[in-house]
Amino acid sequence: MKKIKFMLESYLEAHKIIKELKLTWGYFIGGLVGIIILLFFYWISSYVGSWIFEKLNLIFRIQKYAGLLKWIIIFIIRVIMVSIEYFFFKAILLGILAPFFSYISEKVENYKEGTEYNFTFKDNIKFILRGLKIASKSFFKEMIYTLIAIVLGIVPIVNIFVPVLIFIIQSYFISYNFVDYTLERRKYSAEESLKFMKENRITFILGGAIFTIIYFIPIIGIIIGPVISIVAFTTTTLKILNLKNANKE
DSSP states (O other): OHHHHHHHHHHHHHHHHHHHTTOTHHHHHHHHHHHHHHHHHHHHHHHHHHHHHHHHHHHHOOGGGHHHHHHHHHHHHHHHHHHHHHHHHHHHHHHHTHHHHHHHHHHHHHHHHOOOOOOOHHHHHHHHHHHHHHHHHHHHHHHHHHHHHHHHTTSTTGGGTHHHHHHHHHHHHHHHHHHHHHHHHTTOOHHHHHHHHHHTHHHHHHHHHHHHHHHTSTTHHHHHHHHHHHHHHHHHHHHHHHHHHHHHO
16 A cells, blocks of 8 residues: 555656656657657548548449548548557657656656766667667567457456456556666666566556556646656655665665
8 A cells, every 4th residue: 555655646746846857848748749649640540541431432432422421431540540549659659758758767866866877878878778678568568468358358247347457457568668767777677677567566557547547638648648657657666666675674
């Protein structure tokens, strides 16, 4: 319960930390990248929708109802594409923002712990590459487990819980991308980072769920979600590490 409280408190104080560290410009960067990705998928959905309509029109000769059917087809395709966009959003966005997240996470640790790091350019490139690797691996694992959950949807009774299961899976794997920046600075190996995640899975699932809920707020969620979450996860990870060290003494 204490660790869960850490996560809730960290999200509540995240905006205050962002203001005090003068990182509010981060909303613009995270939001801009997220909106560009969203607009790209929206454009693709229009193109794909028009192409599908033309093919159907050639087969079924539906020019008479062209206007209405074209609108319906494009609308359906857009809904599907936005759903796909959300699934791919995390891998794309978190991958692009890896250098940005690394910087903010380090600033938050300095603010909370007073820790100073003198990383070389080579070190920072290594952190970015590890962030990209973590984002890619967590995405593929998430995709595999999500597909398994979808297959379970054909089982009666079990299918009732599939949406909740998918939400939990996605929330857990989202958290990988936010936690590892802090652990990397503490010289955790990829295996040690994974072990740390598993030891605190409930707390990080909660954090990933909060990120997901924030993201679903139209426009605002895309702007504030990534920055608030990296601050909240960094703060929570530091608190858990301090608690772990205190228990050892």
